[in-house]
Amino acid sequence: DAKTTQPPSMDCAEGRAANLPCNHSTISGNEYVYWYRQIHSQGPQYIIHGLKNNETNEMASLIITEDRKSSTLILPHATLRDTAVYYCIVSQIYNFNKFYFGSGTKLNVKP
């Protein structure tokens, strides 16, 4: 499965939108982009996934570029509770046994 590249850390002011980038230049046509987050040392939490269209749910929005080589996870109004490590993963649909979590991006939401 394709690997991803994420910045190791980002800061965001509370109440502002947090935009987390991910590069996946070797993504295959049947691979989806998944986002998870891990708050402190809790179990990771699934956020959203998409193939090529932008997706939105109650937690976040996922914007995938037209060439699918990169994506952005958007938390529209970040709160302190959104401070976590965010993982971008590329894999075939629901192929969780092939997930590669990498090191993710540590998002620090500041008051």
Place this chain on the structure above:
Amino acid sequence: DADVTQTPRNRITKTGKRIMLECSQTKGHDRMYWYRQDPGLGLRLIYYSFDVKDINKGEISDGYSVSRQAQAKFSLSLESAIPNQTALYFCATSDPDGTSNQPQHFGDGTRLSIL
């Protein structure tokens, strides 16, 4: 009650001991997974099971074994624990059909220290 329950939550033991970590779920998912996480790193897959009769090795299965006793239970064993198996261990389940809003669920983890 948690959907995915791991026991124990914390364990300290000595080198050479046999350790069993247990995972039970109420999600009704067929697929279950065991991961380990080392400090500052992402999760790595140890074993996974797509149903009761299906067990598969993951990326780092050496030194570990598993048992799928029922759809709801998936145990991870360290036959002879060694210090470099000190880590945070997570169990997860998944919905293969993706019909739920949360296609994969994780437990809260077991922190294992081997002295």
